[in-house]
Structure formats: structure tokens, C-alpha cells
Amino acid sequence: MSCNEHPRQKPPVDAPITTSAEDDLGRAPVAHDFADSIRELDASQGLVVGILGPWGHGKSSFINLMREQFETEPALTVVDFNPWMFSGSNQLVNFFFTEIGAELNVRSKSRFGKTADWLAQYAGILKPVSQFIPLPGAAFAGEAAAAALSGLADTTNADRSAKKVREEITKELIALAQPIVVVIDDIDRLTTIEIREIFKLVRLTASFPNIIYVLAFDRDRVEQALTEDGVPGRAYLEKIVQLSFDVPQAPEKLLRSQVFEELDRIIAPVANVTLDESRWSDVYWEVIDPLFSNMRDVTRYAISARSTIKSLGQEIDLIDLLAMEALRVFRPELIQQLSKLRAQLTNTREIMGRKDEKAQKAISVLLEEFPDDGELIRALFSRVFPAAVQYIENSHYGSSWLGTWRTAHRMAHIDFISLYFDRVAPDELVAFRSSERAFELLSNGAALKEYLTGLDREQLETVLEGLTSYEAKFTTDMIVPASITLLNLIDTIPEKKQRGFFDIGRPDITVGRVVLRLLRRVEDEAEREALVAQILEGIETYSSQLNFIHSMGYREGTGHKLVSEGFAALMYTEFVARLRRTPPAEPSREWDAWRLYDTLKTETGETPLTPSDDPVLLRAVLHSLKSTARSQSMDSRQVRSEDRLAWELLIRVFGSEAALEEAVGKVRKALGDDETLQLADKYLAGWRPETF
Secondary structure: OOOOOOOOOOOOOOOOOOOOOOOOOHHHHHHHHHHHHEEEEEOOEEEEEEEEEEHHHHHHHHHHHHHHHHOOOOOEEEEEEEEHHOOHHHHHHHHHHHHHHHHHHHHOOOOHHHHHHHHHHHHHHHHHHHOOOOOOOOOHHHHHHHHHHHHHOOOOOOOOHHHHHHHHHHHHHOOOOOOOEEOOOHHHOOOOOHHOOOHHHHHHHHOOEEEHHHHHHHHHHHHHHHHHHHHHHHHHHHHHOEEEEEOOOOHHHHHHHHHHHHHHHHHHOOOOOOHHHHHHHHHHHHHHHHOOOHHHHHHHHHHHHHHHHHOOOOOOOOHHHHHHHHHHHHHHHHHHHHHHHHHHHHOOOOOOOOOOOOHHHHHHHHHHHHHHHHHHHHHHHHHOOOOHHHHOOOOOOHHHHHHHHHHHHOOOOOOHHHHHHHOOOHHHHHHHHHHHHHHHHOOHHHHHHHHOOOHHHHHHHHHHHHHHHHHHHOOOHHHHHHHHHHOOHHHHHOOOOOOOOOOOOOOHHHHHHHHHHHHHOOOOHHHHHHHHHHHHHHOHHHHHHHHHHHHHHHOOOOOOOOOOHHHHHHHHHHHHHHHHHHOOOOHOOOOOOOHHHHHHHHHHHOOOOOOOOOOHHHHHHHHHHHEEEEEOOOOOEEEEEEEEOOOOHHHHOOOOOHHHHHHHHHHHHOOOOOOOHHHHHHHHHHOOOOOO
């Protein structure tokens, strides 16, 4: 499928073609030949021609191509009768003759004026007779119709009986140099009763000279409608339709070319279209193609999918969109059920994890509910929702795939299938969109900082979490600017207000994950050390510097050993010397202030803090040791929380509880009260938290 050239930009329309110029299926020569064969037949006693084919096979288009041949000299007059515009036998009869008469008047009053007038009179006379026209297959149909007409001769208010009017019409029609073609299309779209009425009318009037009826319908549908009292509709059709033509199904090659042309056209509004060609081939042949049976299906799909592709084509993987839209158009009941199974379609399972029995049952029910689409559903799982393969095969996809699907905007991720069904992005997807934008700016530190600081601060941690999904796309030119920018933002990122019981994330941990993945893109240790040195030089707070040094080195529990032991030791030694020499320039930004002075305590053995130090720094130390403990009862879902201070660690850096109490008082006096100082008062009064 081409995604670069779109020769026809007008939207598709579910309408038949009107000229040979639009004949992409090559049917014009066949239609012209068939029209010629009709011209050669004797129409002196009337003629009924059937153009047969299932719905969507192009019957209307075929008739329009026949018109071209009818229009060649000597041209035949073609009149269209729309059966959808009548209701009941009387209206049908009246409208049929009135409409044909009016159309003939329009075509040529001088040629058809008298015929039109007689037809109008005939319509008025014949209204009541339709109720006497037998249903298909009834005995003595011809005699009953003749008797009905004969009986009307004495009841008409006009000077002429129905028989006389018919004779006049016959005389006018015989005098025509060329027959009139009356086209009645879309018969198979009518109700059963309406189909019967149409064929009753044709039976009644089929013997008019120089009238050629061209009827378009699905044989099976009409035969079913005409069957009654054990008399097959086919037998009735054979008495009326003297010549028929079965419109051939479009050759598969031509049909496919039309499919791809329409697909090219509907994705034209989506900018920068790219498709995974190997994946597209599988999805098309296994999911989309089986749903097409004719050109009308193709056009219907193009019309229905166009608005969705236009609105979501930039947001959701285009291949997934095309597949799901095909299901929405041709299997609406199935798509409704899939909407209810979003979690089952997207939940992953680790290799040692237990299969979700409830989800397994839901998928089994789905397959039972749509037995004819079993192969289609399995292909959909395999190609669009791979996590769901676990329910139909001995296979699984782990959680590591979620990042891959998310960055690719695949519906295999819950955020994107929800966007498709709801048309409203969930909060997680809104944040992920911000992550995408941040990823695009990773190589430009200033632009990245400007963008991130412009976001809602409460969403920053979630946005940064989303960056880890792009690990495979990280490049070396991103490492230094992105790492410096993110490490300098840690103090501005608030912790999430609501975390689950097992959610232990923190802004520094979230940033650390991204920085670690960036540096792992470099395999050479010496090259990594050079980059680490550049990053360290650009970090503005001591807290982020120490955190970064520990992460790069060999510290138990935190070090990832991305530099040599000697380089790690040198960074640490230089840091301690720098901290002893120069206090923090902006102590309010020191998000891990306690750890800085605990490091000095460990390295020097001296008490690093006194109540006389900067109150802003003292407050930062107190705040850095405040935490929230969470607990949950075995029989309850409620998560309880309680604020705490690491009291013993505070005493360690201040030297004594008395010094700590003095520091608390100084901070309150200089900077005002806050929750952390009030919590410190509780500890000073002897309160200690219970052990959960």
C-alpha cells in the first residue's frame, strides 16, 4: 500500500459509477455488449430484463454503463422509476404511470405528449385494479387481471374505458421508432410486500409494446419474497423475466487494487504516515481482507473509517486503527464486546505468573458467542492484541512489552485502546503525550527545562516515568543535556499525593531510572566516565550530586557500577571536600539535605550541624527526614498513612536531642511554623510511632 501518493483526494461516496471513465473494474465492454444484445431483441410485445447479483456487486453501476450504449444513435429513451417513493398498491400504480408519463413529457413533449397523457389517464383508471392482481404463482392470473380490467370499463367516469385507454397507449407506443427503457433499481432493498407489489405491476404492464423493463435485484432475495403457498418464487420470475444477466463478482486482483486505492485516500489527511510493512501485510490479509466481499464493502469501509482515521490517525497506530475500523463497520456486535474486554486484551503476564482464570473465561465466552469469526478473532489477537494470545495459545507477553507498545501507540496498550473506544484520552495517556514531547527535547537541555517547568508540577513525576518507555530510542547526544536537566529538577518535583501500598517511587528514583538508561547506551567505560564528569559538573544541588555519584559507583544497594572503582572514589572524595569547603548556595533546594551532613559526619567524625546554622538549611534537613508510613489490614482495602521523622538520624547530625530542640525553635522563630516542626514537637514530647 502506498502512503506517499494520493491521486484522488475527494472523499469516497457510496454511489454507483456513472461513466466508463470511472470503470476501474473493466466492466464497461461487457455492459455495452449486453445493452447491444437488448437492442437487437424484438420489443414489440414488451421485454423484461433482469440484472442480477448480490447486494454490493455493482448492479447499479452495470446499468449505468449500459446507458452509455443506449445513448448511442439511434438513442433509446431511458426512464428511471424509484420504487422507494411509493407506499401501497394504489400509490405504486398511480405513481408509476404518472412518473413515466411526466418523464416522457420532459424528454420530448412533441414525441411523447400523447403517450404521457394516456398514461396519466391510465393511472387514474388502474388504481383500484392492483388489488385484483394475483400474487405470484396464483392460478388463472391472466384471466383474473383481464376480468378486473374488463369490469372497470363500465365504471370509469371518463369517456373511454380502461381497455380503450390501454389500446391508445399501445397504439402510441407501437408508433415509436425506438423502445423506451424503464429502469427499476434496488428492488432487493424493499420489504417483502413491496417486492411483490413491484412484480405485480410489471406482470400487469409487461406486454406494453416498445417498453423494455430493466430490473436490478438479488435473485435469492426476490425469489424468497415471491415464494408463497408452496409456489416457488423462481417459477414466477421465469414467467416474467425473459432475459437476465448475472453481474460478475470483481476479480480479486482488481478488488484489491481498489481496496488499496481507497485506503491510500482515507489516510491522506494523516501527516507523516509510516507503516510497518511486514506487520501491515499480516494485519491486512488476516483481519481486514476477509471482511471484504465486493466493491460496495470497500466503499462503505472507506466512508465509515475516514472520520476516525482523520481524528485519531496521529494518535493511534494506523495499522491498529485500520483493523479495528474494519471490525466496527462489518462486525459491530463483535467490536462492542471487545470494548468490554479492554483489560483482558492488554494485560500482560510474566513467565512464572498465573493465568487470570476470569479473563480466560471471558475470552472463551467471546469465541463461543462468535463461532463464525473464530479465525478472525485469533488473528486479531495475534496481530493487534498480542497480550491476549495467552488465552488461546501456550504463549505470553511480559510487562516489559508495555513500554514498546506504548511508545508505538499500539492498541495493545490499555491507554490507546481506551482512547479508540472512548475518544477521550485517559489521564495516563495525557501524561504520556507530555512524555513524548519531552523525549523529543532530550538533546536540548534549555528547551527541555522550559517545557517541563511549564507543565503541571503534580504531573512531572508521571511524565518522567513515561520517558523510560523510550529507552530503545535514546541516543548519545541526549545523555549530558537530559541528565543535567532532570537531575536539576528533582527538588521541584512533588511526590505523588496518592500512592498505592506497594508504590515506592520517589522523584529522585524516577529521574535516576531515566539517567541510568541514558548512560547505558554507551558501552565503553572510559567514554561513560567522560560523560559522567560533564554531567556532575552541571548539577546545581549537592543533593543531586551525591545521589548521582552513589548511583554511578559502588555503594551497596544503590550503585550500578557504570564507572571504575577509582573514578567513583575520586568523585566521592572531591564531593566531600567541596561540601566541607562551601555550604549549599540554595539550601532550600537541597531535597536530601540530611544525607549531605550525615556524609560529613561519617567522613570527619565531627557533628556537622549546629543550631546557629542557616535556618533555611536546618529546615531543609528536618524536611528531608520526614516520611509517610503506610499500613493495610489483612481484611481491609483501606490504606492508612502516618507521618514520621527519622528521629535518631536527626539526633546523629545535630549531636544531641537538646541541640535538635534548639534548632527546631530557631527555625520556627525565623521562618514560621509548619507540619514538620509540629511533628518534631511530638517527638520532643516523647511520642513515638507504633511499629506496623
